[in-house]
Amino acid sequence: MQQIATSTRCWGPAPARCCRLSVRCDAGRPSVATNAVAAPPRAAAGVPPLAGAGVAEPLSVSDVGKSTNIRYHEAMVDRREKELLLGQRGCVLWFTGLSGSGKSTVACTLEHMLHERGHFTALLDGDNVRHGLNKDLGFSAEDRAENIRRIGEVSKLFADSGAITMTSFISPYRADREAVRARCQPGEFMEVFMDIPIEVCEQRDPKGLYKKARAGLIKNFTGIDDPYEAPLTPEITVRAVDEAGQPRSPADMAQQILEQLDGMGYLRDPAMPTLTVASALQRKHSDGILDYSCLCTGAVAAFRAPARKPLAPRRAVAVGANNKGTTNGAAPQHLEVTDVGKSTNIRWVETMVDREDKERLLGQRGCVLWFTGLSGSGKSTVACTLEHMLHERGHFTALLDGDNVRHGLNKDLGFSAEDRAENIRRIGEVAKLFADAGSVTMTSFISPYRVDRDAVRERCRQGEFLEVFMDIPIELCEQRDPKGLYKKARAGLIKNFTGIDDPYEAPLSPEVVVKPYDEEGNVRSPHDMALQVLTALEEAGYLRDPAMPTLAVANALQRKHSDGVLDFAGL
Incomplete structure (x- = not known):
């Protein structure tokens, strides 16, 4: 990947602007109005030059749990801007109920319905998460509480990115759900309470776990020898039978939830263009006029070819009062289960909407941009600047900052070698979840140990993990010292500080190397550094041509009129 060098002498964030777009119609002529709003400035303004720079006042830091000397980083692209891009409101739909109540089946069905309407979703299934992020947890009361705490923090990260987030966990304890x-x-x-009686769940027993629990082969099994505390006032209650006493299908249950979501205002009118649509219209021509020869039915058909593959059906069937797990009442066929780490009797749940479906919807390829470097090297600043650039181009992004994650998911971790390794393992799993959802995902962590970074790479698809090495000498970082941590470390007030009394192992073959100076010896700005990374992304094929409509755009055009022509007068 080519490293881009420029001759700019500017330091600090570029005068970036966030464009909020709206479609308007002047005298019957369509155009796209732009209401530019200045992006909030980053508090940290990049890495200062070696000499002649005054030392800035250290930024305030705090302690959260076991995480010390951290501060919350405000991003350039906030939640509201991502919701405008996606045309929806981020939320968490927390499916809870006994094993076999249909949580995963109904959540998968609902995700498919939402995807078909052009909505961006994330599905976090209990068994799937135990294959990665929570494989170190068993089923004791303490481990179950930690399981729910972690996934609650991850679901919040997705909702903060504007995603309609569905979680499918038994989550038996009321206190844990209320904490989320x-x-x-x-x-x-x-x-979302799956109010299915235990008799029905045990009849169905899709994984054969009730049978094992009754035989004493599984201990602490919810509903048998461990309690399930039903919600007291759930927002949505899903029951097994309808008013006529007939068993309900997963599609009927999912439709109930979708209608309630609609009524609560979380979903846009399907005929209303999202910010992505408006951005595409503006990008197509500088005057904001849509070229119908490129975006009418012919182009839509060309973009959508080849046709999407048929969605794989879920194996589980309707959950009814007298349903025994099959359509003919025969004994259920138990699904294969396995053990992963401390998590036992789990299985991987295949979803109806896969990664490729989401990437087509967003018009990009999911990936992980892993920013690594010393404290003060500019990781967070450059990552924030890059996210802003990508957002301006209509791309969906996620930014996982080291300090921010330690305010929530990893607040139980300190800075010992073991805790640092677990910190990176967890965030690597979360970054993978975002990339699997089609997001261009940026992480900003010192991540000092090479083996930990390589372990994250191993968990990703080939070519999906891009290591971005902020190759800034420690002298520059210490001169800048944005949080005053080098000064504290030199005074012995902080132990195990990377670069002082704990090593930083530089990457051996990173995909992108960002240096502080250009070829002419001029100090580079965060904007210039971010542009280098963006160029590398483009060359690697992760970003679409800005003039090419995404599937979301094509769907919106197609929905508005059957002939694919957008009616501006109606907008």
């Missing part, structure tokens, strides 16, 4: 609710914004957390 308390971490979310008011109205953002919706408890």
